[in-house]
Amino acid sequence: MKRSQQTFLIVALLLWSSLAGAAKYKIDHLEPPFWWADMRNPHLQLLVHGEDISDLSPELEYPGVTLREVTRVQNPNYLFLDLHLSSDVEPGSFEIQFKKKDKAVLTYNYELKEREPGSAMREGFNQSDALYLITPDRFANGNPGNDEVEHLAEGLNRSFPGGRHGGDIKGILDHLDYIDDMGFTSIWLNPVLENDMEEYSYHGYSTTDFYNVDARFGSNEEYLELAEAASQKSIGMIMDMIVNHCGSEHWWMDDMPMDNWINFDAEFSPTSHKRTTVQDEYASKEDLKHFNDGWFVATMPDLNQRNPLMANYLIQNSVWWVEYAGLTGIRMDTYPYSDKHFLTQWTKRIMEEYPNFNIVGEEWSVNPVVVSYWQRGKDNKDDYVSYLPSLMDFPLQSAMSSALREDETWGTGFIKLYEMLANDVLYADPYNLVVFGDNHDMSRIYTQLNEDPGLFKMAMAYVFTIRGIPQVLYGTEILMSNKGTTDHGIIRSDFPGGWEGDETNAFTGEGMAEKSLDAQNFVKTLLNWRKNQPVIHHGDLMHYAPQDGVYVYFRYNDDDMVMVVLNKNEEAVNIDTLRFHEMLTGKSSARNVLSGDSFDIGDQIEIPARSPLVLEIME
Incomplete structure (x- = not known):
């Protein structure tokens, strides 16, 4: 072989080797996928995942962005890049070059977006709001074309209560007018992120991708479209988030960054559900560990938030969704099950970024x-x-349900509701609690109350007029029920009218039973009245010990007063106004909010049987 041929072969081999080496590397995941300039926290950590990605050395050049640290972990398929963003960094794109032996073998174009004006000072949901809780799979099927998605495991099975029924984001968007007309001012959706599980994926609580909406619900862009359309109607968006666990089919479960990414070494060990171990000064560390680190079920691996890389990943993901979708709130699932010191960090970081934001935690305890x-x-x-x-x-919900069901004795009935409110002394801000009759995890309030329409109305009147922020589960307003079962798939039944061919349509009233229409109108009347009542949003509260099956309380401020009376009796009763002289002295008339009728206040007020009375008190 001539020397020139040898030289050509050597060069060709070197070139082929170089190209083959470059081709070996690719990025499978880089999260967050983009960020924003001018965030309060200048720190941004990127998770980069790809085969043997830790072989490479990342570099970047962009004014105001500094790559401060590169963390290599136990698994060579990960890099964590710590970036510092200066306060004057401009929105724009820049290349992150991944080099081997000073040669770039991989390039990623990263974008810093411009924030929406006023984003940092957004108003979170508050006492002036009424929250409508929707399970997206069960509300309305706006796009039958996404009922089956080829790359996702579970398909449509509407005949099975625990299957996917086809509700989606488009269905909610199509019925925003209904939500608005009913008087709701915030929407809380059960989780919409990808749940690529073999079965029971409809509820959304087994996340398999923290940065993408489940394609059977729609897309990130459709979620943003819903949020923007809702905002045009002055309706806020509350995102249901989970930082305690993910789904067992999450992409990282097959290739975890390190051994302590998942609690109990990624082996299923069930939680004890002993929530009091967090506060109990006598609790053993062993009991606390089995509560905090234990898994809900085998398909929900428990995330180790004591790992600082995991903790930062979860915090940034929450901030990303607030900023991306213009959220007005977060509902955090299974709140106490996460590491409590992580929860301090998580809430602090979010509230520092958005000082007027609101987050509601689920601590399902009646204590x-x-x-x-x-x-x-x-x-x-x-x-x-x-x-x-x-x-x-939850304590007030439990007390309300018991109080309305039970016979009136010295220790049962309304006295439970009356005495539970005395516990408000324990809360730093009882007016910022979310009050409700039911939610997606418990029997419908109509079923809890033995399907008694009068008790139902009293429950709703209480939720809408007591201190706090009211929340209603979709369908509660039309007396949806689950009599004879506690199956969650039945509790979360399809909203009538959300599917083509439904004989009953609760959006229009077509085919609805008279009692359901009456309940719907009752809820609509009270909520639309409540919208413009600062006395209900922020006013003081005074209540009177219940007597003979009647419970009375007042909401009041310097300008207005509302009197609420709940009568459990099977007959109308007259109450003496003298007992309420602290509130009613100098007041001469009242307007019935539900009927619109006005009357003079005398020595007695007649309260209809088995019903609530909501009165605006006038001079």
């Missing part, structure tokens, strides 16, 4: 001592500090 522990501003005995503004008021 207000346990629930109040987590609220921002609470002075805890163990010095635990939280930045969580709001919690679901």
Whole structure:
């Protein structure tokens, strides 16, 4: 072989080797996929995942962006890049070059977007709002074309209560007018992120991709479209998030960054559900570990938030969705099951970025001592500090359900509701609690109350007029029920009218039973009245000990007063106004909010049987 041929072969081999080496590397995941300039927190950490990506050395050049640290972990398929963004960094795109032996073998174009004006100071949901909770798969099927998605495991099975029924984001978008007309001012959707599980994926609580909406619900762009359309109607968007666990089919479960990414070494060990171990000064560390680190079920791996890389990943993901979708709130699932020190960091970072934002945590305990522990501003005995503004008021929900069902005795009935409110002294901000009759995880309030329309109306009147932020589960307003079963698939039944061919349409009233129409109108009337009532949003509260099956309370401020009376009796009763002289002295007339009728206040007020009375009190 001539020397020239040898030289050509050597050069060709070197070139082929170089190209083959470059071709070996690719990025399978880079998260967050983009970010924003002018965020309060200048730190941004990128998770980069790809085969043997840690062989490479990343570099970038962009004014205001500094690559401060590259973290290589146990698994060579990961890199974590710590970027610092200066306060004057401009929106734009820049290349991140991944080099081997000073040669770029891979390039990623990263974008810093411009923030929407006023994004940092966005107003979170508050006491002036009424929240409408929707399970997206069960509300309305706006796009039958996404019922089956080729790359996702579970398909449509509407005949199975636990299957996917086809509801989607388009269905919600199509019925925004209904939500608005009913008087709701915020929408809380059960999780919409990808749940690529073999079965029972419709509920959304087994996340397999933290940055993408499940294609059977729609897309990120459709979710943003819904949020923007809702905003045009002054309706906020609350995102249901989960930082405690992911789905067992999440992409990283087959290739975890390190051994302590998932609790219990990624082997299923069930949680004890002993939530009090978090506050119990006598609890053993072993009991606390099995509560905090244990998994809900084998298909929900428990995330280790004590790993700082995991913690930062979850915090950034939450901030990303707030910024991307213009959220006005977060509902955090299974709040106490996560590491409590991580929760301090998570809430602090979000509230620093968005000082007027709101987050509600799910602490499903009927003990207000346990629930109040987590609220921002609470002075805890163990010095635990939280930045969580709001919690679901499970203690009040439980007391209300019992109070309305039970016979009136010295220790049962309305006295339970009356005495539960006395526990407000435990909360740093009881007015920022979310109050409700039911949610997606419990029997419908109509079923809880033995399908008694009068008790239902009293429950709704209470939720809409007591201190706090009211929340209603989709379909509760039309008396959806689950009599004889606690199957969650039945509790989360399809909203009538959301599917082509439905004989009953609750959006239009077609085919609805008279009692359902009456309940719907009752809810609509009270909620639309509530919208413009600062006295209900922020006014003081005074209640009177229940007597003979009647419970009375007042909401009042310097300008207005509302009197609410709940009568459980099977007959109308007259109440003496003298008992309420602290509130009614000097008041001469009242307007019935539900009927619109006005009357003079005398020595007695007649309360209809088995019903609530909501009165605007005038001079």
